[in-house]
Amino acid sequence: MNDYDEPDAPADPRDPAHQAWNTTEAAAAAHVDPKTIQTWVTRGKLTPIGEQRGQHLFNGADVLAVEKATRRRPRLAALLAESRALFRHGDAEP
Incomplete structure (x- = not known):
């Protein structure tokens, strides 16, 4: 280790990337x-990282990433529909 190397910081237990969550x-x-979590697994959007007491375990960061991607899609669709309506409305005016 030279003067420029920093020791690895300990993992933050609050960081979702270092947490394993059941369903x-x-x-x-x-x-x-919870059924939505199982749907994400069935659709291949979320992969269990293990099992404990018969329940799937998921990486917290993966769960939050899928949630963010899923939440974002309807918002984008709404914005697209709104912009199309504005363009249609703008075309009707002289």
Whole structure:
């Protein structure tokens, strides 16, 4: 180790990337129903990282990333529909 190397910082236990959540915990963190978590697994959007006491475990950062991607899609669709309506309205005026 030279003067420029810094020791690795210990993992922050509050960081979702370092947390393993069961289905119920993942659903609560993502503000969705536990069935939605299972739907994400079925659709291949979320992959369990293990199992504990018969329940899937998920990486917290992965859960939040899927939630963000899923939440963003309807907002983009709404913005697109709104912009199309504005363009149609603008074309009708002289």
